[in-house]
Amino acid sequence: MRLSDCHNFSDFRRMAQRRLPGPIFNYIDGAADDEVTYRRNTESFESCDLVPNVLRGVGEVDMSVTVMGQKLAMPFYCSPTALQRLFHHQGERAVARASAKYGTMFGVSSLGTVSLEEARKISSSPQVYQFYFHRDRGLNRAMMQRARDVGVEVMMLTVDSITGGNRERDKRTGFAIPFKLNLAGMLQFALKPAWAINYFTHEGFKLPQLDEHVDMGGGTMSISRYFTEMLDPSMTWDDVADMVRQWPGPFCLKGIMSVEDAKRAVEIGCSGIVLSNHGGRQLDGSRAAFDQLAEIVDAVGDRIDVIMDGGVQRGTHVLKALSLGAKAVGVGRYYLFPLAAAGQPGVERALEQMRVEIERGMKLMGCTTIGQLSRENLRFR
């Protein structure tokens, strides 16, 4: 299978599955418990249909949006995800370059495998730093200062991961950092020697956002111990309000789902909220962001930028979310499978396909700007 055979999400997913050892593929593809929320995320877009207008002169289409003060050439961005160099040796570098080429925002995870500094040098696109809240407040301040020095535009605090989700696929394969593979897991690696050669002939595994503070790469601290020992489950709204005050730019909470929380995010001065269930990887049974979107937009959409992610695989999914009132849409696996399949050319191809789908969709909907999309264009079944 070649990159030119990939025309949609499923094709990229299949190509990634062929290249990756099973435990790594399942780490990306998997979600929590019975994966009900994961499935619903994409299905939720089928609960409504688009109602197009015609004969509106759609020769030129402008799909740019401004979200949290950042101008994006396209209304979707690459949501922060962990461990990207494990999927392909180019990792975050590929995603930063592809995002720059397409003029969109990209996130670097706290568990990213390329440093904030390097990502900043690679890309002039708006850069998000995805942050977890540590017990050690000094550490939080130091990490925020570092992001500030680097010139990160948007601080994004993930609030849906106060404890790890129950990812049973990872338990079955023994996927963990550092690797703790069981026999079956090891066999899966042996079956994909090309991945192993690629991985072991490039620079070693590192988590540069954390390495200064936690000895993760060296193997003494596992990611699951990082979550249980270093992150603070007693974090409250007051703690976050302090962080918002300290950060000079736009501050965004990722993983808000309730109207009550959305209102509190407004009260403490956040610029944006991302409705998200972490791609179904945390609380299984939680609502899909798209199902919850209208309720949140109605409550706070005039006071804060409402963004959503989860299950987005098509340009029409993006158009439906924007029609309901989202300011932009995040994608995760949509670019991770292409990254795993083919590195930077894979991510670029995926971004280009989404761009083309949105442009085509807008023309067929009779829209020349994103502002023309509204709930008039949508009917729920």
Ligand SMILES: Cc1cc2nc3c(=O)[nH]c(=O)nc-3n(C[C@H](O)[C@H](O)[C@H](O)COP(=O)(O)O)c2cc1C
């Ligand atoms: C492999 C993987 C790793 C992720 N790592 C992080 C992370 O480190 N921090 C974070 O806030 N979200 C993380 N996410 C969640 C994404 O940012 C995003 O919310 C989610 O992938 C959206 O769902 P989608 O994959 O269906 O597009 C991760 C998702 C995946 C699939």
